[in-house]
Amino acid sequence: MTLPSQPALGASVSIRDVSKSYVAGRPVLRGLSLEIAAGECVALLGASGSGKSTLMRLLPGFMAADAGSGPIAIGGAPIQSDGKVVSEVRVRRAEIGCIFQQFNLVGQLDVLTNVLIGLLARVPTWRSAFRRFSDQEVEVARDALAAVGLADFADRRASTLSGGQQQRVAIARCLVQQARVILADEPIASLDPESARNVMEILARIHREHGVTVVVSLHQVAYARRYCQRVVALRNGDVVHDGRANDLSAATLRDLYGTAVDELLAAPEDFAPIP
Ligand SMILES: Nc1ncnc2c1ncn2[C@@H]1O[C@H](COP(=O)(O)OP(=O)(O)O)[C@@H](O)[C@H]1O
Ligand SMILES: [Mg+2]
Known part of the structure; x- marks a missing residue:
């Protein structure tokens, strides 16, 4: 068993008329409504507080939307509807790989085990508790680490890796999980520009080569434009732009965001300036 050489078919993401209040x-x-086709790479752009993380938590059913909300479905299968997460959500989540800003690895465990954890999404809880991984599975995990350029880091404790390396481990975990959708919530917000580019390039490559649907939230427009074909821009929880990344000019952004635009336009110097 090796990593699937045939492109795994990405799954669609559908959100219909979804509302969320933390305070009544x-x-x-x-x-909010949004349709993402299988195999798309979509940047979710927005200043702090615009609702990116809220949406990213609703998609895998980590929390329920407000009662009265329409369905959220991944690959055509319901995750939640009318404020209730479906009971078989754990099965659904096997197809969803999640990457967070704060490197959600188990720090005390070695890198290889952190990648192998991706396999547990596909076995029942009662089996995962005492799971031993087969040689084949270990080989798959090593292949995934090689695919993100970390072949030599398998035995290192996860906590000793840099932020960028930890995000690459998280991507390797999505690979062994054979995720059909990768949801990455500000995966580069805590990284230096070089690591940020590296992580985005690997995400984009996985998207290209495996056909995985990628939804990545970012608060810098330069990355969104460079790596994603489609940009959905949120402002105060509303979709204010949904279209080709290249159609987002600095003028459009100023229009959409007013004074909050500086946060979105901040970019490393070696990125092309925004016309
Ligand atoms: N757990 C929470 N409890 C109360 N308010 C929250 C909570 N999480 C987020 N919010 C509020 O919801 C809004 C959107 O936040 P969030 O989804 O985190 O935006 P973003 O990820 O774009 O920064 C903000 O006003 C934030 O203060
Ligand atoms: Mg956030």
């Missing part, structure tokens, strides 16, 4: 009567998302 003060919705953070208001009737």
Whole structure:
């Protein structure tokens, strides 16, 4: 068993009329709808507080939307609807790889084990507790580490890796999980520009080579434009732009974001300036 050489088919993501309030009567998302086709790479752009993480938590059913909200489905299968997460959500999540800003690895465990954890998404909980991994599975995990340029790091404790390396381990885990959708919530927000580019390039490559659907939230427009074909821009929980990344000019952004635009335009010097 090696990494699937045939492109795994990405799964679609569908959100219909979804609202979310943390405080009653003060919705953070208001009737948001979004259709993402299988195999798309979509940047979710928005200043801090615009609702990116809220949406990223709703998609895998980590939390429920408000009652009255429409369905959220991944690959056509429901995750939640009307404020209730479906009971078989764990099965659904096997197809969803999640990457977070704060490197969600188990720091005390070695890198290889952190990647192998991706396999546990596909076995029942009662079996995963005392799971031994087969030689074949270990080989798959090593291949995944090689694919993200970390072949030599398998035995290192995860906590000793740099932030960029930890994010690459998280991507390797999505690979062994054979995720059909990767949800990455500000995966580069805590990284230096070089590591950030490296992580985005690997995400983009996985998307290209495996056909995985990628939804990545970013708060810098330069990365969104460079790595994603489609940009969905949120402002105060509303979709204010949904289209080709190249159509987002600095003027459009100023229009959409007003004074909050500086945060979105900040970019490393070696990125092409935004016209
Ligand atoms: N757990 C929470 N409890 C109360 N308010 C929250 C919580 N999480 C987020 N919010 C609020 O919801 C809004 C959107 O936040 P968030 O989804 O984290 O945006 P982003 O990820 O784009 O920065 C913000 O106003 C934030 O303060
Ligand atoms: Mg956030």
